Amino acid sequence: MSIVFIGGGNMATAMLGGMLQQGFAANELHVVEPDAARREQLQTDFGVGAWALDDPLPDCDIVILAVKPQQLAAVAKARAAELAGRLVISIAAGIRMADLQRWLKCEAPNGPARLVRVMPNTPALVRAGVSGAWLGPHALAEDQAQVDRILRSVGSVVWVEEETRLDAITAISGSGPAYVFHFIESLCQAAELQGFDAATARQLAYGTFEGAVRLALDSHDDAATLREKVTSKGGTTAAALNKMAELGVQAAIVAGAQAARARATELADELGRDS
Ligand SMILES: NC(=O)C1=CN([C@@H]2O[C@H](COP(=O)(O)OP(=O)(O)OC[C@H]3O[C@@H](n4cnc5c(N)ncnc54)[C@H](OP(=O)(O)O)[C@@H]3O)[C@@H](O)[C@H]2O)C=CC1
Numbered sequence: 291m292s293i294v295f296i297g298g299g300n301m302a303t304a305m306l307g308g309m310l311q312q313g314f315a316a317n318e319l320h321v322v323e324p325d326a327a328r329r330e331q332l333q334t335d336f337g338v339g340a341w342a343l344d345d346p347l348p349d350c351d352i353v354i355l356a357v358k359p360q361q362l363a364a365v366a367k368a369r370a371a372e373l374a375g376r377l378v379i380s381i382a383a384g385i386r387m388a389d390l391q392r393w394l395k396c397e398a399p400n401g402p403a404r405l406v407r408v409m410p411n412t413p414a415l416v417r418a419g420v421s422g423a424w425l426g427p428h429a430l431a432e433d434q435a436q437v438d439r440i441l442r443s444v445g446s447v448v449w450v451e452e453e454t455r456l457d458a459i460t461a462i463s464g465s466g467p468a469y470v471f472h473f474i475e476s477l478c479q480a481a482e483l484q485g486f487d488a489a490t491a492r493q494l495a496y497g498t499f500e501g502a503v504r505l506a507l508d509s510h511d512d513a514a515t516l517r518e519k520v521t522s523k524g525g526t527t528a529a530a531l532n533k534m535a536e537l538g539v540q541a542a543i544v545a546g547a548q549a550a551r552a553r554a555t556e557l558a559d560e561l562g563r564d565s
């Protein structure tokens with residue numbers, strides 16, 4: 291299975307890194323990327339084929355559109371003829387199937403691109419990704435199997451029945467790693483404010499996160515019960531959690547995810563309109 295990523299940025303890099311660790315061969319993976327330094331980096335780090343924009347599209351079974359949402363209309367329109375009849379995966383946040391179909395001229399004579407929308411996340415790099423996926427109307431059952439194989443090679447996948455669910459997945463697991471990193475950053479900052487050097491702060495904060503996540507994954511208890519087991523009545527954790535509740539930490543996380551979802555819809559409206 292030969293796969294071309296169009297766009298060799300953060301998310302393509304994460305997926306490529308994970309796929310190479312999980313049985314994909316470097317010679318079946320290619321990236322089209324405008325930046326020469328980035329192409330060289332991808333070649334050096336992964337041994338994949340890295341191509342400039344004016345190179346012909348490498349022969350491939352699957353194309354993954356991995357450019358920013360703001361770049362997607364131009365890229366899809368410019369590549370519509372090359373992508374006709376192929377299995378095309380868009381990982382762009384927000385951008386709707388109807389717009390992709392229009393940009394890719396899915397009424398083209400040599401057959402419409404078979405489109406699948408996917409929302410991956412960057413832990414794909416360490417094969418701990420979580421992806422959402424939705425099959426477009428022209429995609430076939432064997433396309434779903436191929437996409438499923440790619441996504442499972444870098445983590446787990448949730449297939450959704452309705453396209454709008456992808457915006458909800460974007461808000462939780464697509465953007466979610468950033469929420470978690472923000473929490474880790476904050477715990478490091480708290481440790482440094484207690485007088486620890488950066489390395490020790492990192493050890494304390496990262497180790498705590500890793501331990502807590504492993505415990506949660508291995509436990510039959512839900513997260514609320516595990517939280518209660520740390521929280522002694524009248525103790526230190528209660529003092530911390532009361533302060534966090536007073537400052538609205540949980541409400542802020544829920545509202546943040548809602549803002550991410552709203553932004554996905556907004557991006558789709560902004561970028562799909564009149565294009
Ligand atoms: N980052 C993440 O965690 C996630 C991102 N996504 C989605 O993945 C997509 C890519 O995001 P991300 O990797 O973060 O973005 P990046 O900006 O890191 O990567 C996009 C890359 O595409 C390049 N590019 C621009 N124009 C073209 C072109 N015509 N042909 C080929 N490549 C081009 C860009 O170059 P240049 O910078 O020079 O423009 C850049 O290197 C987005 O649509 C995003 O919504 C989905 C899930 C998670």
Ligand SMILES: O=C(O)[C@@H]1CCC=N1
Nearest residue numbers: 382383460464465466
């Ligand atoms: O921030 C973004 O828009 C992209 C999509 C999900 C994660 N990063």
